[in-house]
Amino acid sequence: MSEVKFSKEHEWITLEGDVATIGITKHATEMLGDIVFAELPEKGSNVEKDGTAGVVESTKAASDVYTPVSGEVVDTNQSIVDDPAKINEDPEGGAWFFKLKIKDTSELDTLMNKEEYDKFAKETSS
């Protein structure tokens, strides 16, 4: 599996072959607070890099989830729809959002590595 990459919209992505797994970062969940609702893209649909591909809602507000790369949705994580609190508990593990069959792996090149993301998250939240 590839190195974890991160987007400026606070998504993480890993790649295995041509299938990417995408979720939201721990930092994002800390900013959102208690998550109480999640909406995922439909299986079989196509999503475009930086386009919306879902919604999360905390007790306070709704936020869009973006996809950091383009591709076809091949799987979604129903368990976070049924129990959105899982996203707060394990955002960068079991609470992944969707898997994409991606067309262009070079889209990952523009994303940040962990060190860069941590620095970005720290700077943008203060």
Place this chain on the structure above:
Amino acid sequence: MEIKKTSLNKLHQSNKAKFVEFAGYEMPIQYSKGIIEEHKFTRSNSGIFDVSHMGQLFIYGDESLTEELEKIFPLDLKNLKQNCSKYSFLMNEDAGIYDDLIITKIEEGYLIILNAACKDKDFEILSNLLGSKFKMNLDNNRSLIAIQGPKSVEILKSIINGVDQLSFMTGNWFDSDNQKLFVTRSGYTGEDGFEISISNDKAEKFVENLIEKGAQLIGLGARDTLRLEAGLCLYGHELDINKTPVEANLRWAISKSRLSNGGFIGSKKIMNQMQDGASKIRVGIKPEGRLIAREKTKIFDDTDKQIGEITSGTFGPSVNGPIAMGYVDKEFSKVDTKILLEVRGKKHPANVCALPFYKKNYVKGVN
């Protein structure tokens, strides 16, 4: 304008509050545990709320003050016993609501608790209506602390002797630590609890004492989910200048004895609406599934006609699902009416439901 801070601001900081600006004040939205845990702690234990941003208006006077206030509020104040509180409204001639408030008859006159965002305007309106005959003091030297939840009575009693003798919607002056506190058995969470008016310089130590006894600080985020579960209105959302108490389904707050002769501001409109019904009315709304419909969500019937709008919507931690309140045309206001909510471009099914979402636990008859 510089942001205002309450006397508990440092205590909020040391308890790791996340702050938001609310009505010109820097207020805690939540602490480190988060809204859901704070909400549940209040329902099961005892939560402390800093509501010092709210206005504490003391108006001093005797029977002539009661007469003047009856020209303003839809209440039977002549028959209100000393130390008893009523929920009421400051209205315009069209019965539009300037503010909702709690008024308590005290020995010296009346104490009125006003919403933070409305208090200065309320003071101006009331000053104009009452003239210079009565001394009025919108007291900035006092903080207001609410303690809410089933364990609050035991905790507060251990600090202020005798508060357990108060019934719901009554209050009194108490002595504690060489100072006079005005305590009412009231609140806005649907739980048993108290509001304590205390001088600013004593507030921090008082709250630290409550924390030591097991209560915890709760932010405005949980205050909002708690009041919404209890079906209680929030000014600026369910209530505003374009809505009347009848439309807000708050008929119960208008004293029956005042409906025959009127004589209070807005009485004509109120009496007409009481008789003929209002064309729109506030209802509880339960979305199906887990979907949350926020404020301003449009409500439709099954023919695609808009029939109303959501005024508050969130996730209710104790009911473990989405809840909302809003206004609908009166023919859609019956419990179990099917409606549609437009969220992110799609219409989702929901039902009109009875309020509250969460059963209230007030302590009514103590004596």
